[in-house]
Amino acid sequence: MVMTDTQKKTIYDIAKRAGASPSTVSAALNGTWKKRRIAQATAERIIEIAREHGYSANLQARALRTSRSGLVALLMPEYNRFFSNIAQTFSQEVRARNQCPVIISTGRDPDEERSTVADLTSWSIDAIFFVGTVAPDDLSHQCRAAGIPHVFVDQPCAIAPSVVTDSRTGARILTREIIASMTKRGRSFGDDPRETVYFVGGDRTLPSTKNRVDGFSEEMYAQVGQISAKQILASTYDLEAATRTITELYAQLGGLPAGLFINSDSVFEGTLRFLATLPEHELSACSFGCFDYEPFGQLLRFPVHMMRQRHKMLVQRAFALLENETPPVIEYVQPELYRAAD
């Protein structure tokens, strides 16, 4: 490798070295030389020279001209376990397509989301993946106005292609598992408000929580024949709030209920803060289910059933939707049950 200049090489430099014109160089390096009727020998010579000089194209210039940047963005709320997994697969998939992943967290702030999308459109981004955004419709309009292909993951949007976990079915299955675990522990549903399952955490105004609540309710009703609004304690994903919620529930019931449906990783962590203070026998009398997969959840002093969202599948399906330019559809991906040894 000749390190003559540390300066950036342009096609003009290469053209000079090769005794060719910039357009010829461009064609050679882009593989379009055949279409442009450049002699193979010339193309090869140019490619060789470019290699020697360590040429790499100025991507701004290319993007400016072609208005395609080769950037693909992922917007997500924060870096928790689930979203990090999504980010990881997203990264791999994008790079496998020879594009550059741009991952941005917006902290569940709608304004931040809007302004980020505005920024990204200024970058002539090729596509945007939205994960767990707050206001999908607005964002979709924004993208549509800028002509940017986009997909929603884990949060459905009525006016754009979306891929989401089938929360309702997942919640039914998880609820069934919790109930099975309860009966295995010899507990049955009765008039005592402790003798049932409680749903903790999440935000009912968001579709995913709403669907989980629905699934939970349906299964409860199917199996027990009744379900009370008091069993649903879902107002926020916040970790601290989850700790308070379970603490209050415990105080109110005078002990743990027979079963707990824990909505999401962060709620799990918050709940555990309180649970960790309880004696062994109280914990082993209660059946736990968590709608999210947390490896450490397998390793607690009591069994926890978990619903694992298939992040790889979610992302891959999202790419498929994008690439086929699908009309607005919502595609569902089934989560997997991790069944703890009871």
Place this chain on the structure above:
Amino acid sequence: MVMTDTQKKTIYDIAKRAGASPSTVSAALNGTWKKRRIAQATAERIIEIAREHGYSANLQARALRTSRSGLVALLMPEYNRFFSNIAQTFSQEVRARNQCPVIISTGRDPDEERSTVADLTSWSIDAIFFVGTVAPDDLSHQCRAAGIPHVFVDQPCAIAPSVVTDSRTGARILTREIIASMTKRGRSFGDDPRETVYFVGGDRTLPSTKNRVDGFSEEMYAQVGQISAKQILASTYDLEAATRTITELYAQLGGLPAGLFINSDSVFEGTLRFLATLPEHELSACSFGCFDYEPFGQLLRFPVHMMRQRHKMLVQRAFALLENETPPVIEYVQPELYRAAD
């Protein structure tokens, strides 16, 4: 907001609407109108028109002209808990500076790292943060050749500014805590190979593990007066390997040792896979320390002391080093001890 065209607006469009020239528009929108002696009234009129038309600059064009992209990149190996935290703060810091964070995971692959940096230089990236990279020196050379400011986080580089956790001191403190916990459990160091602390996981060829091993060894020597190479089981960060390592150690010793120094989150998870299979009394007889902070670690059936790396501080110091254009120095950040209730 007037949504006349969904097409992109340029300064030329705005210029026409405002009856001004493109250069005037540019100056107005960039706030350089004072330097360019544009009348305040004109500038304000232009700004207003731009707002009305929802103008936003084409960043490729700007970057092409100025050769500054406003992009700041973070390269990291993968999205585990520690790196995700880093990514999160990085994101916030970059956006606070009105720039755009680009986060890319390279899966600990040196070739991937090289090619990613090459890509990034083609984007005239403004700066690169490297976290936990495999071959720092190569990357630093690459950046230097392209004239890109860069910083290493969590992995020192001899020829570029670096910010790393003070692993040696951290390891000494954690080791001290483990030993204190041991004596509290009535165990003392003896000839039985079980009656001591073992260091599990990590990669000794990497500086961070090496420093932790050093700190561990020093403290052991200081307190016990001896340390054997057999106590150090550090060959990889791999999760599965960690499970094997602890399983074998258990078999070899005929039980758990008196203390375990667990190197990193992933090793913790791997180790726990095995530990979770053991009965209560064996676990409570052993003292655990983990060099990484994992919230769920507080919630296990046995106490685990943890060293929390201060990711926020790491990232902020890294920005400071960049912004002050410091010569190659290695700056150390002390980790914090999380002391479990024994």
Place this chain on the structure above:
DNA sequence: ACTGGTTGCACAATCGGTTGTGCAAGTGCG
């Protein structure tokens, strides 16, 4: 030798900003 068709490439416009420079109109002063 002249025509028509191909081959191989160079020219120049263009993407949308930034920025050095120049020039007219206005102001102040003697």
Place this chain on the structure above:
DNA sequence: CGCACTTGCACAACCGATTGTGCAACCAGT
């Protein structure tokens, strides 16, 4: 009124690629 100086802005040259178009040179056929 004339001159120097300031104010307010427009012009045009970039940045480095892509791409439509044009034009020599060569070839084959007549």
